Amino acid sequence: MKVTELKIEYRENPIGLDVVKPRFSWKLVSKEQNVLQEAYRIVVSKGGVDLWDTGINESSNSVLIQYEGPELAPLSLYEVKVEVWDNKGNQGLVQGTFETGLLGGTNFSAEWITHEFPEEETACPVFVKEFSVKKTIERVRVYATSLGVYEIKINGEKLGDTFFAPGWTSYKNRLQYQTYQADRILQEKNKIEITVGNGWYKGIFGFTCTPNHYGDRVAALAEIHITYTDGTSEIIKTDESWKVTTGSIRSSEIYMGETIDSCYKNEKLEEVVSTSYKMENIIAQESEPVRITEKLPAKELIITPKEEKVIDFGQNLTGFVEVKVKGKVGQRITIKHAEVLDKEGNFYPDTLRKAISVDQYVCNGEEQTFLPHFTFHGFRYISIEGLEDIQLENFTACVLHTEMEETGTFISSNPLVNQLQSNIQWSQRGNFLDIPSDCPQRDERLGWTGDAQVFAGTAAYNHNVALFFTKWLHDVASEQTEEFGVPHVVPNILGDQDGAAAWSDAAVIIPWVIYETYGDVRILEEQYESMKGWVEYITSKCGSNGLWQTGFQYGDWLALDKEESADRTGATDKYLVANAYYAYSTNILRKAAEVLNKAEDIKKYSELYQKVKKAFNEEYITATGRLVSETQTGCVLALYFDLAEEKYRNRILEALETNIANHKNHLSTGFVGTPYLCHALTENNLHDLAGTIFLKEDYPSWLYSVKKGATTIWERWNSILPNGDFDTSGMNSLNHYAYGSIGEWMYRRLAGINQLQPGYKKILIKPQFIKGITSIDATFNSVYGEIKSSWSCKDNVIKVAIEIPANTTAILYLPEKEQPIEIGSGIYQYEYETETRLEIEKFTFDTTLQEILNEPLAIELFNQYAPELMGHPMIEFAYQLSVSEVLANAPTESATLFKMVIDALNKSNNEVGAI
Structure with a gap:
């Protein structure tokens, strides 16, 4: 038995950690079966002195165990040692470290600095300081943040490999700072440069493409902490002794692109100006940073019918293009971006709307490598102007997103389904860039709560999203108000709007997804008041019948069962949707109260949940069981959210079957119904029908877009029409993950990987066959270790292979077998003949x-x-x-x-x- 992957707050050996009570997790790895942890011991020390020793603790807990030692000191390195004993007589050891940050923004001693450039100046300011070092250095740490997005160079070398720091938060309430190691960069004479772009803080953003959503001047804050070998230290920090200038980045906007002029030289240094920001709002980096996670080579050079020079990278992605070139002095190269070519094969940037997404580079005559600093694009194709000789090897697409650990894989016998899974993953990567955005290419890119909510379950299978969503949920809570509830987008730049069902419910649903996936109780503790506040907001809007039937609602957004030109909210009664979510969120809140042992709230929200369910049945289901909106979404919500009384369920299920049959076994659902449609059918003994809908290849279906060549999930079922034309609504993203929410059903139902206890401490493996798929091989790397579920059904033989990680147990339901099998950790394989699915007498057709x-x-x-x-x-x-x-x-x-x-x-x- 080995002990591996010691994580402190989900990270290995983190630096700049500002969590005052960090939590420790580890994994057991063993080739034996039925391995369980019997005891552990954690020792935390500093400088060789033990500060906290749990002693030998007889417990199987190995996930998120909270530090309970003396108060941590800022800017300090701590060593962690974990010993583990298992039930087979084995012992293992794993060690790691964590380094605290400033432990609060008020511990910054630096001053905020800005500039006084004229309003029409578009170039990014560069804040500059020169300093000398005369002693031998032991350690260097840089703590920095900005109002805007920044990049730090010391002696011409960029610190770190991240982009878009400090990230997008609710700037009026929260601002992250970052910690950098710079031990081997300093020399005797040094120059530090902090370049700040407009980013989300000051840049052009939102539907109106207006600037200055948070302020009209970018600013910087930084400290360089130098520790010398003789035990002394000093801090170089931003103050009025710094200077400011402009450099080669002549303009940079997230929507519009970036212009870099490598011929530009500016020797003029100007005085900086002091500014202010609430230091108590500054927190350490909470989630993983944005990085280049992959580089894709150019696949094809295309000369379009319009004689455009276009490069195809073969994949719709989020990021930018790295260009290697040796141009003439002053030569300008223009790179335009698009997701798709039109049906004639011409460059088609229209899905970007007002986001022009153009990068321009002015050459200096030398061999150069260009790439942007403070912008990103959603694209598959680029159009190149200003360069005659185009060599594919000189163009590389850099994939950008929050660097989350990949945790899930899903491979089936159906290549179209495999492409669908790829499309889901690529849309998640493309839209999980610091915040969960709706789309990465057009003039929007906002943190829509509804999109995030419906996709959270799928997201948690594909990647470890614990830190990503934790950071964003803290912003959700900070933007939430008693008057307006939870905003539709977070961070909120759209102004005050009353909360809306399914969108604002993200405040309740996503914390529960994180808790169930990772066993993270702290997320419930931190978000509980936000969760409770949202349910109380809905309650305050209810009428005398106890239901929410006022105000704006999105309904089943973009559903197909109503003419979109008349209404994008679908045919399902909008307030049926609202009250279904009211009940659903209230029930989750009740369960969260149980986890947190809040006795009064357990009683209160249990009673409220029953009250809302009763009112829902009285308002939306007739005495004979007819649902007011017998749409697919209406039926699915009543069934999947367990709202309909038992006596009504069969009729509602029949209505759902009838509706699906009337649509020739196709879906007609929008953002609300789609995530739950196949789940509701599977849970109600219509799994074959779910499979039929899932594998449809014509419009509307998941595989329709795959057959049309999609490499990401579309915003609309018909973003590209069968004849090759595009939807012309002006809202037609080709990288929009909401309909990728089917991924959770693929993992849970087809692969059969489910949690019975939070964090997958106890696992349910229950794969279910559908016609059209003969094998599936899936994995999910849980906080305890990797879970594998593999099956095939060929030539009347079923083969199943299962792997359960150490320190967990599982219940296994083999396909076509009724009795469950209880298993412990280990590898299990089964092979047996299939039972006939067609239990009928042979029937010949030798009749008239x-x-x-x-x-x-x-x-x-x-x-x-x-x-x-x-x-x-x-x-x-x-x-x-x-x-x-x-x-x-x-x-x-x-x-x-x-x-x-x-x-x-x-x-x-x-x-x-x-x-």
């Missing part, structure tokens, strides 16, 4: 057409098993019309269609059973 039409069994078989036969074009055509429609047609047409089916069946040995 008239006999078949009069034979109820034939109609029943056709209805029930036609999905098994999909793939043959004649059968698919007849099936999609549906039996009821065929029988309703003229007799001659009916006969012809049924003869098609019979002929196809006869080619397969004349037996339905054989097929």
